Amino acid sequence: MIGLWRTWKALEAKGIMGINRRNADYVLKYNRRSLYPIVDDKIITKQRAIDAGIQVPELYGIIETEKQIERLHEIVGGRSDFVVKPAQGAGGDGILVIADRFEGRYKTVSGKLVSHDDIEHQISSILTGLYSLGGHRDRALIEYRVTPDPIFKSISYEGVPDIRIIVLMGYPVMAMLRLPTRQSHGKANLHQGAIGVGVDLASGLTLQGSWLNDKISKHPDTGNPVADVQLPDWAGFMHLAASCYELCGLGYIGVDMVLDQERGPLILELNARPGLNIQIANDCGLTLRTHAVEAHLGTLSQRGLTEDVPTRVAFAQGLFGRQA
């Protein structure tokens, strides 16, 4: 009992955020329920981003009804790689990544051959709501396949590593690089076994890693250390993440981004309830940082000021960067 109390106190001193605090003080306070569809539906997110001039993977087409499945050929056209996604999917389920064509069939990233009918069946499943939260009818989107930057080759297994930045009222507070592993089947979701690696907000250098609830220092599949990797175009990521506040209006979000070989940082999706394991990856509590941002916002609102994206990024980097 006393041990638990001591753990409690120690975690509190480190500013570790628990689920209750995240829900009560951040999600419920800053995220208006009516704005949730913007982040829950990837199609709306994407359209909003395109309108705001924010970089996202190019949308090839949307399929909304069984009848429209026939249009798949037309949407894909001559492209040899593309991604099929449910608009309201959760946890990366239902995503089909086609990497190539092979003698009239398609080839997935993992090398499995699928026929055109298989893809149509997958889209049909998406439409019936097999992958959507709560089993509602859903839409399928077909979009550009991101080719990960080769920088991640040494510390990633299959799939596409992504970068998650938690943004409070437009101020980035914490960042993490998520690396797929063999266990996570190439998916970048931490609870499925992907590795989370903390990222220094100021420099874009990776810190230590976390796997499930533990700290690790090497990628289990490639054996390479995950720390001290410089992420390219870090300023671009920070700018992208910070501008998502204007995009969706939600005050507390996790912005998931990828680094494409050719197009640079792209926004994949937004999350209105970002997980808490990012704290383990950064070995740092969120509460201290969010409190700092809230204090800053308080003084700004007293003077009746608001800050633009570059100022907000600079503020966050100055306060939360390792060098500072």
Add this chain to the structure above:
Amino acid sequence: MRSLNFHLKVLITVLVSLGIFVTAYQIFVLNIPVKANETDNLWNIDAKVDFQAASSGPVKAQMFLPPLGQGFISLNESFISNNYGVNVNRVNANRVITWSARRASGSQTLYYRLVLSQRYGSQQDEENGPIYRESLPVEGAERIAAEALLAPIRQHSADVETFVSETIRRVNNKNDDNARLLLGGDPTAQRKAAAVELLLSMAHVPLERVHTLKLAETPQTPELWLRSYNGKRWLYFNPETGEQGLPRDRLLWWTGAEPLLKVDGGSRANVTFTIDRSEINAIRLAQIANQNASASFLEYSLYGLPLSTQQTYQIMIMIPIGVLIILILRNLGGLQTLGTFTPVLIALAFRETQLGFGIVLFTLITALGLSLRSYLEHLKLQMLPRLSVVLTFVVVLIAVISLFSHKLGLEQGLSVALFPMVILTMTIERLSITWEERGAGHAMKVAAGTLIAATLAHLVMNIAALTYFMFTFPATLLILVGFMLAMGRYRGYRLTELIRFKAFLKE
């Protein structure tokens, strides 16, 4: 945000204090028992009237009856009398029953029965009494003796109360010649009362005789007490001892100097009292009292509902308790369950299946349902048809289990009614969605968490004393709501998070 917090605090304070106030009012003012098995004394007083009727003439017997109210609640009053007309009316402060018959002969027996209880008795406002009276006429030696007694009594008293008790004390003093003279060598309570009355009347202090019964299982005759009104309330005195204040176990039967029973057309009249005590369940007593009393404090409680509806509410009122348990397990403990209310519903289903059998049944059917689902996964069916297959399978499975257990003589198998079945299918559906979204390991964890939460909720919801308490004092729900509201802004860690974030403390 701060104003919101303030708002919430005010709301919680109001709800909790309202809940505590109403419950305390029910317990301490209305005297509603806190426990279901609390019992109370029920007094059964029989007054048996015997007399010898004069040959074949009209007969009229008049007897005083106790006034109702005065700290007791009368649950039943009955008059047992063959061939007699019964009439109850008020004479001054007393109630009088008149039994009358045109013709009666031989030995006659009449009964009066009163059932009363001290619990729930409301202290009715007593009628005001006189505070002044004229002196009784007295002459000669007695007057001198009385005046001689009065002088020191006046000196030793301050108000009506002390005056009366001092008078009683003096009259009872066997060594006082004046007192002896007034009693005339007849030291009965009657005589003493008369002497006291005389003395007090000379001081213009009013006095009334009251006849009381002691609530005890002993044969007895009414005991004489004296009472005087001091302008605010009645003061009671024992004429033998000067003891002041009527004990709580004394029932006032009638006031005045007249005898208890008067019989016209009969002789050898006699009244015997028999008092029996029985115990009655306090809440049952409340229900009976409610029907008999004008103060219907149970009228607007759940006991006012028809009996079958009451039984439903006894279950329903425990649902918030179950929800509270789930809330604590989830938000404080960090246990993962399928949704918020599924465990409560499963706990309700356990009511019908019994706990042990229910757990086995749920585990079995859910496991079989899930394995069927994972088989259907290979067939690449769409969601709706696949769910329909699973549901049909569950129905078949339950039917088979019922059939087998019936053949084996286990009647519990039949307890799988419609309600648990709906919950079962719902559980399988939700579990399979969780399985799809978060993987098998997570689904297993959630299923186990749900079962643990449901078991705990079932155990707590089935505590009989708690059910009784919640049902009798539903205002407790307000306190629960207050706690739930407070939980709504709880930001502390969950118990499992202390383990989850342990990595931070390893240096």
